[in-house]
Amino acid sequence: MTAIDLGIPGLTGIPTTDEKQTARDYKSDQEVRWCPGCGDYIVLNTMQSFLPSLGLKRENIVFVSGIGCSSRFPYYMNTYGMHSIHGRAPAIATGLAVSRPDLSVWVVTGDGDALSIGGNHLIHTLRRNVNLKILLFNNRIYGLTKGQYSPTSEEGKITKSTPAGSLDHPFNPVSLALGAEASFVGRALDSDKAGLTSVLRQAAEHRGSALVEIYQNCPIFNDGAFDVLKDADEAQRRIINVVDGEPIRFGREGEYCVIREGFGLAVAKSADVDASDIVIHDASDLNLSFALSRLSTQDLSHTVTGVFRRANRPTYDDSARAQVDAAKAAKEADLSKLLHGKDTWTVVG
Amino acid sequence: MTAIDLGIPGLTGIPTTDEKQTARDYKSDQEVRWCPGCGDYIVLNTMQSFLPSLGLKRENIVFVSGIGCSSRFPYYMNTYGMHSIHGRAPAIATGLAVSRPDLSVWVVTGDGDALSIGGNHLIHTLRRNVNLKILLFNNRIYGLTKGQYSPTSEEGKITKSTPAGSLDHPFNPVSLALGAEASFVGRALDSDKAGLTSVLRQAAEHRGSALVEIYQNCPIFNDGAFDVLKDADEAQRRIINVVDGEPIRFGREGEYCVIREGFGLAVAKSADVDASDIVIHDASDLNLSFALSRLSTQDLSHTVTGVFRRANRPTYDDSARAQVDAAKAAKEADLSKLLHGKDTWTVVG
Amino acid sequence: MSTETRKLDRVVIRFAGDSGDGMQLTGDRFTSEAAAFGNDLATQPNFPAEIRAPQGTLPGVSSFQLHFADYDILTPGDRPDVLVAMNPAALKANVVDLPDGGILIVNTDEFTKRNLTKVGYDSNPLEDESLERFQVHKVAMATLTIGALEETGLGKKDAERAKNMFALGLLSWMYHRPTEGTERFLREKFAKKPDIAEANVLAFRAGWNYGETTEAFAVTYEVAPAKLNAGTYRQITGNTATAYGIVAAAQRSKLPVVLGTYPITPASDILHELSKHKNFDITTVQAEDEIAGIGIALGASYGGALGVTSTSGPGIALKSETIGLAVMTELPLLVIDVQRGGPSTGLPTKTEQADLLQAMFGRNGESPVPIVAPQSPSDCFAAVLDAARIALQYRTPVLFLSDGAVANGSEPWLIPDVDSLPDLQVEFATDPETFQPYSRDPETLARPWAVPGTPGLQHRIGGLEKQDVTGNISYDPENHDRMVRLRQAKIDGIEVPDVVVDDPSGEAKVLVVGWGSSYGPIGAAARRVRKLGLPVAHAHLRHLNPFPKNLGEVLRKYDKVIVPEMNLGQLALLLRAKYLVDAVSYTKVQGLPFKAEELQDVLADVIKGVSA
Amino acid sequence: MSTETRKLDRVVIRFAGDSGDGMQLTGDRFTSEAAAFGNDLATQPNFPAEIRAPQGTLPGVSSFQLHFADYDILTPGDRPDVLVAMNPAALKANVVDLPDGGILIVNTDEFTKRNLTKVGYDSNPLEDESLERFQVHKVAMATLTIGALEETGLGKKDAERAKNMFALGLLSWMYHRPTEGTERFLREKFAKKPDIAEANVLAFRAGWNYGETTEAFAVTYEVAPAKLNAGTYRQITGNTATAYGIVAAAQRSKLPVVLGTYPITPASDILHELSKHKNFDITTVQAEDEIAGIGIALGASYGGALGVTSTSGPGIALKSETIGLAVMTELPLLVIDVQRGGPSTGLPTKTEQADLLQAMFGRNGESPVPIVAPQSPSDCFAAVLDAARIALQYRTPVLFLSDGAVANGSEPWLIPDVDSLPDLQVEFATDPETFQPYSRDPETLARPWAVPGTPGLQHRIGGLEKQDVTGNISYDPENHDRMVRLRQAKIDGIEVPDVVVDDPSGEAKVLVVGWGSSYGPIGAAARRVRKLGLPVAHAHLRHLNPFPKNLGEVLRKYDKVIVPEMNLGQLALLLRAKYLVDAVSYTKVQGLPFKAEELQDVLADVIKGVSA
Numbered sequence A, B: 001m002t003a004i005d006l007g008i009p010g011l012t013g014i015p016t017t018d019e020k021q022t023a024r025d026y027k028s029d030q031e032v033r034w035c036p037g038c039g040d041y042i043v044l045n046t047m048q049s050f051l052p053s054l055g056l057k058r059e060n061i062v063f064v065s066g067i068g069c070s071s072r073f074p075y076y077m078n079t080y081g082m083h084s085i086h087g088r089a090p091a092i093a094t095g096l097a098v099s100r101p102d103l104s105v106w107v108v109t110g111d112g113d114a115l116s117i118g119g120n121h122l123i124h125t126l127r128r129n130v131n132l133k134i135l136l137f138n139n140r141i142y143g144l145t146k147g148q149y150s151p152t153s154e155e156g157k158i159t160k161s162t163p164a165g166s167l168d169h170p171f172n173p174v175s176l177a178l179g180a181e182a183s184f185v186g187r188a189l190d191s192d193k194a195g196l197t198s199v200l201r202q203a204a205e206h207r208g209s210a211l212v213e214i215y216q217n218c219p220i221f222n223d224g225a226f227d228v229l230k231d232a233d234e235a236q237r238r239i240i241n242v243v244d245g246e247p248i249r250f251g252r253e254g255e256y257c258v259i260r261e262g263f264g265l266a267v268a269k270s271a272d273v274d275a276s277d278i279v280i281h282d283a284s285d286l287n288l289s290f291a292l293s294r295l296s297t298q299d300l301s302h303t304v305t306g307v308f309r310r311a312n313r314p315t316y317d318d319s320a321r322a323q324v325d326a327a328k329a330a331k332e333a334d335l336s337k338l339l340h341g342k343d344t345w346t347v348v349g
Numbered sequence C, D: 001m002s003t004e005t006r007k008l009d010r011v012v013i014r015f016a017g018d019s020g021d022g023m024q025l026t027g028d029r030f031t032s033e034a035a036a037f038g039n040d041l042a043t044q045p046n047f048p049a050e051i052r053a054p055q056g057t058l059p060g061v062s063s064f065q066l067h068f069a070d071y072d073i074l075t076p077g078d079r080p081d082v083l084v085a086m087n088p089a090a091l092k093a094n095v096v097d098l099p100d101g102g103i104l105i106v107n108t109d110e111f112t113k114r115n116l117t118k119v120g121y122d123s124n125p126l127e128d129e130s131l132e133r134f135q136v137h138k139v140a141m142a143t144l145t146i147g148a149l150e151e152t153g154l155g156k157k158d159a160e161r162a163k164n165m166f167a168l169g170l171l172s173w174m175y176h177r178p179t180e181g182t183e184r185f186l187r188e189k190f191a192k193k194p195d196i197a198e199a200n201v202l203a204f205r206a207g208w209n210y211g212e213t214t215e216a217f218a219v220t221y222e223v224a225p226a227k228l229n230a231g232t233y234r235q236i237t238g239n240t241a242t243a244y245g246i247v248a249a250a251q252r253s254k255l256p257v258v259l260g261t262y263p264i265t266p267a268s269d270i271l272h273e274l275s276k277h278k279n280f281d282i283t284t285v286q287a288e289d290e291i292a293g294i295g296i297a298l299g300a301s302y303g304g305a306l307g308v309t310s311t312s313g314p315g316i317a318l319k320s321e322t323i324g325l326a327v328m329t330e331l332p333l334l335v336i337d338v339q340r341g342g343p344s345t346g347l348p349t350k351t352e353q354a355d356l357l358q359a360m361f362g363r364n365g366e367s368p369v370p371i372v373a374p375q376s377p378s379d380c381f382a383a384v385l386d387a388a389r390i391a392l393q394y395r396t397p398v399l400f401l402s403d404g405a406v407a408n409g410s411e412p413w414l415i416p417d418v419d420s421l422p423d424l425q426v427e428f429a430t431d432p433e434t435f436q437p438y439s440r441d442p443e444t445l446a447r448p449w450a451v452p453g454t455p456g457l458q459h460r461i462g463g464l465e466k467q468d469v470t471g472n473i474s475y476d477p478e479n480h481d482r483m484v485r486l487r488q489a490k491i492d493g494i495e496v497p498d499v500v501v502d503d504p505s506g507e508a509k510v511l512v513v514g515w516g517s518s519y520g521p522i523g524a525a526a527r528r529v530r531k532l533g534l535p536v537a538h539a540h541l542r543h544l545n546p547f548p549k550n551l552g553e554v555l556r557k558y559d560k561v562i563v564p565e566m567n568l569g570q571l572a573l574l575l576r577a578k579y580l581v582d583a584v585s586y587t588k589v590q591g592l593p594f595k596a597e598e599l600q601d602v603l604a605d606v607i608k609g610v611s612a
């Protein structure tokens, strides 16, 4: 039985199993070695709890990571895994995805790994729409190398390498991905198991590249970077969770909402605006997705979570296989004929 | 006399001259070696005609390029120049810009050089807002390596490396740059001397990174890629030249215009819409700039030219120098004191 | 006809003209004629670094040299016997190579004042005495071509463009070549433009007839077919042979191939060729850069395909970190380096052998990789198959060091019987009971290849040091030392054939050792000095790492070991270090293959020195 | 008090605990005390690859070893005389290194059932006989610390965290160390949290008093100050000394420095340190990757600054293409490689010397670069200054090969007089009349450094082959050959001091040759075998390319040359190839420095073998 039966495009071609799986089945025998309190733990647990629900054969799941604290992730998953080199996981995973339609390939990467050294592979993977699920653990710091600022750190950040404050304007990873033609972009908080699970599920079900930014706390080198989103009260005012097709409201009882402002978006009190002025999320509208990404400011005044964008377009790996299949169907693989080519001559001994 | 006198932020700190300069002064003694009819010639000529108008000392202008046909550009300019390695010009130019406030540094690059191998340096340069003017010669092909498809080639492109058609979804360089936090993005056609000159001037005057995409014809490997924009009639229907602060109208007598559609933009007949519905270009509105970039489709049904975005934010090099200056002002450069540090002990001989 | 026909055993012809003059095509066609006729042959194209340098300039000159003979030859020839110069630039750039008495055929139409000045001729060499020492034939090729095509109604400019076929016709006549092939070829090539096809055929015939009917040429020449080994031959370039070798590796291993690559001169043609053969289960991915290219290849290998990446020197520099990962993860990977002139961007269209030490050592840490180098264009096929064998059998990245001369040169190739090709089938690990990610085959020291999707073999690999057997991360000092030595031992233990020494007389005291594309010139030089009565032994290395087991013994047998290389002595360094043999370098780094003649002199001097 | 005081000439102490236990700080402070006291000393920290491996586990153990003595010592010591173990994991991981009779001080509080099981102790080693052969002191450090801080009102957990200072106090008492420095340090360090400062001071005193008042310790020890050369000293790590050397290069050359870099263990601290010294006209750019880092450095050099880039092995692999560009453009550039365990990601926090051949050869084409390696932490200062001299004077990238041991190790440093440092001033080209981009200084073969902004010198450089003198692009074969040899000759001709051989007796027949951080253990081993009456000569190379001019002569003087390296014999390969000397390798690749003891055995065996 293969997942194609389930009609889930993102899982097409990946063998499924009827065996009951639990989170435990996805725990490897390797001791988890993150710092106490690291956000990576929760993401790992969420992933281990979530995967059984896909019903895939475990051996057909692969985690490929780069280098960084978060990139140790594959060791802890009882699946196949490769802990590769810094920034190159998307490229390696592309090779794997192209050659193997029967695998569910996940990339685990950090803000340094994906956006600093690996930025180019990331944007090319997204534009190609390779069938990979890319989890970007954004702790806004280089954890593994002990605390230098990263491409998502706020301007002026004081770190070991920037004692006078960092100078770089940070990336907005969602804006960058959208500018790079990403067909799926989502965001979730490490601590929000339900929200993260929902985004992971949609990513898994999406055919093509799915980038999921996960805000992850690094208690050692950037503690509390996302605390304002974890404080229950603040979270109500700041977290804008979007659902495709639904009006964008947030707050405890939806007391806030998102409305248009110029070519962009603004936040308003639901009470102050006409219900019809509330923007309805449409994950297929790139301009809206982009505007939502800008609503998510670096200082976390507001943070959009959920799925910003989902668009259907052919994936690179499916198309590459289709070309090979078409070539095979059209022309026999006759090596001798190939070697002879058109122009030969024969010497008689 | 320095350009700061002129009050042009992009040229602040670069020595100017009262000597009269002509295009000829900017021609080097090297023979130009592009193919006959190559669009690079016109861009070169335009640049040589344009530069005298800045009134800078020639020796304070530097062109840094990567590798590609277009990257031969520096050889032909009677300025300083470095023909570096593939994709790395933005990084090298960043080092130069950081260390030398008195230089006008231009980067010349191609669609392969900038967007394929050099994609990461490009997006990081843009987000950092290094004071560089980056000219991206987009001929939608790899010229120098004799005709493979590039990251801006249309899907399905038949080239030497893709006899069955390319599979990659192309980048929209303007969208990518905007997603990467670019503070200035413009576009022009090689053949449009006036338009190109205008964008070049605005780029030069901008303080920070300025990315200028130049549609450039490669008659050998991708001839006619932009022909629809060069046919006078077609051009009227397709080219949307935007000017900051002005309503976006185009066509021979402005018979077409741009209006809002959902979160994006659409083209309409000016006659069919209310004048007040015509979008007024605002280069400081990122969402509008992004929407304009999406209006520019790969098939050139419409192509926006001019300056998409211009925003003021601190440049990396200025800030880096400011930090050094502040440190110098705050603390004497006393090497002996540094070497001694806090904890010393003395052995008496 | 009053023409005399002389028999020759070999001829070297060089066609030279502007990049736009179609010299490569002309040369290719003459080559095909020679091949069809049964000569042995070797060719060497030479084109400018610019796509289209300005017309009529020196940098814009493109040339094609071919050597054909009635016996087996080894090189495209040191210098032309016949030079065809289509314009003053071509003359100026090439005439220095023409020996005294050589035949010079010049297209006079281009010798205008303007064109002459462009390349710095003060006076017209066709009119002064500067060409006196050659047999000069002045032919108004453009005029004659245009004349011949008058009837066709083709514009003058289009007509003139067929003048290369005029030249080809003339030379075909001079050398008694068969002509049907070319006519057929032209009709096929321009099938969509029948008028152009006809024009070219007409020009070709006009050239032939010009020779036949004018009395300008007193002599024609015959080069008899060569007595080659029996079998079916074709002409092949090194890059094509490399691509075919990879196709063969796919077939013989029954594995899909994934080529992850980024275009770069002179390696791009491997991508171009392979992209045509998807029907052999070959996927080609043009990546965003070299690092992604090799990453994709390695990812594919991890998935159970044969991952291949192709590039030239600067690309190898970029790939080195990932090659290290492949060393650590012990996965099969074929890394092709078509060497070009360096350092840095260097001379992109020229040849060189200066990446050997980069291939050996260009990675952090102790990171050994096998190295295989082909010795001629057609040898690329067998050599790359052997490289694939090593990669698959030993689970290791393998460096394949081709070069610009081999890649673009061509020669006849005795097409092998497909069934005689080595069997490259491998077994994937499948047994969860016994599986350990870093257990080793006792013979090869290879670890198991356990591809994702195999039930029960879930495991994790990566770039951190691995514990022996389990493959878990290990920081244990002894384990690290052990693993470093195991990885080295695996490479050192790779089975490679003994090196065969060519010393017909058995009396040589001097051994010349070469590797890669210098095989032809060294072999030809050895033949020449032997003809002079000076015995010399020649050993040519296909395997640079590990070296053949008998190499030390071989080296020590001779009084003198000389190592000609197109670098500053890289193989010599390895031989000296490993065998403590006073191997002496002869080096030339001109971006050009050695000439048999110069090596002949070098060898003769050394041999005489030793006997003296 | 009944304690006896013994005099010792040297002691090695190792503090070991959980990563969270503050062992690095404890070690650092003890080091400062020893330094303040006037001992010679050397240190070696050792920390896990994980940021915070799970508490109480073996991978989570962090340790700091220091060696202090009353004479000049060369290494941090092979094995500890005293081991302080803060928990079962620390004990388990380190006790193997403690020699019989060694002093073992254990924090008993952590020896709970759970903690013991975590590291695989079946029974409590403090209660069985497994530690019998040591002098074991069981101290409930946590309990005692908490007790001592009861008054402070600090929570138990916070109080307990000061137990490392308790340990430091106890050891300070045992070795009669001065204490004011530490108390001052703690007050400064925790200036913003005075209660924590006070707690640490109290804990420190409690440890001291515990020694003083309990009768648990019968003996204390004194190690007299060392008779070092006169002058002012400080303690310094290799990375700090490297950073200071770069600051000094900026000052002595009067040039700004631009460091373009990307963080990587164990090189990041060079960035961290330099980023603090902007007042010396130093700009540090944390780039997006290693390639950008070196690109930025090269761009800055082009602009007339001293461009510097710092990394470790995998980063060098990535930088290799750009190093090639620097070779071709002949611009000054300092490339710092703090070597770590490889291949691939390898053992990131461990040391190794396995990048030598990568540094030599890891680029396409003939691409020679000078290589300089420091021999100890403090030597980094002078060595990197010398590397800067070569870069600036010869206009070339220079590879500086530090390593993890040197980078993180520390030792006293005789602070040089600033005015005695070499003058590194260079002259930029300014004269349009005589300027040629690739003309050469007849002495150094350096080309002019013509920075943008200089009127009349507009010119273009790049990665394509250059015409000699003019620097124009040239595809000319002879020119290429000439330029390849010129670039090589420039590097070969760099002036480096002769190597000095240390052979006090003058009777050695065996020469041991080392490079880089093995200086200490080799030197110490040489001293030891000499004490055994076995003469041995020691030559240590700072310059790996070019080699000192007298090296060949030196090598040939000895019956036997032995080359210990933390790799598989990379220097040995170069020596054998260049000098045809049968240099024998002794290699260990464990991610750890050599021990003097093991080298002593190796040398003694070789010496005996030679005399036999």
Ligand SMILES: Cc1ncc(C[n+]2csc(CCOP(=O)(O)OP(=O)(O)O)c2C)c(N)n1
Pocket (backbone or CB within 6 Å): A067, A068, A069, A070, A071, A085, A086, A109, A110, A111, A112, A113, A114, A137, A139, A141, A142, A143, A144, A145, A150, D262, D263, D264, D265, D290, D314, D315, D318, D345
């Ligand atoms: C080629 C290379 N360069 C640099 C490093 C050092 N390095 C390892 S991880 C890392 C950044 C980690 O940051 P991030 O990706 O944000 O991961 P985190 O540790 O925060 O999860 C760096 C610079 C490396 N391992 N390899």
Ligand SMILES: Cc1ncc(C[n+]2csc(CCOP(=O)(O)OP(=O)(O)O)c2C)c(N)n1
Pocket (backbone or CB within 6 Å): B067, B068, B069, B070, B071, B086, B109, B110, B111, B112, B113, B114, B137, B139, B141, B142, B143, B144, B145, B150, C262, C263, C264, C265, C290, C314, C315, C318
């Ligand atoms: C490291 C490296 N990889 C590959 C190449 C080969 N290469 C040179 S230019 C180029 C692409 C050129 O395309 P583009 O940037 O679009 O420039 P164009 O020639 O079209 O102006 C490639 C692949 C190289 N020189 N160096």
Ligand code: SF4
Pocket (backbone or CB within 6 Å): A033, A034, A035, A037, A038, A039, A040, A069, A070, A139, A143, A144, A217, A218, A219, A220, A221, D051, D052
């Ligand atoms: S350093 Fe930060 S990101 Fe890394 S494991 Fe520790 S807490 Fe997590």
Ligand code: SF4
Pocket (backbone or CB within 6 Å): B033, B034, B035, B037, B038, B039, B040, B069, B070, B139, B143, B144, B217, B218, B219, B220, B221, C051, C052
């Ligand atoms: S190949 Fe194309 S881009 Fe390159 S020089 Fe020729 S026409 Fe211009």
Ligand SMILES: [Mg+2]
Pocket (backbone or CB within 6 Å): A068, A110, A111, A112, A137, A138, A139, A140, A141, A142, A143, A150
């Ligand atoms: Mg991070």
Ligand SMILES: [Mg+2]
Pocket (backbone or CB within 6 Å): B068, B110, B111, B112, B137, B138, B139, B140, B141, B142, B143, B150
């Ligand atoms: Mg292009």
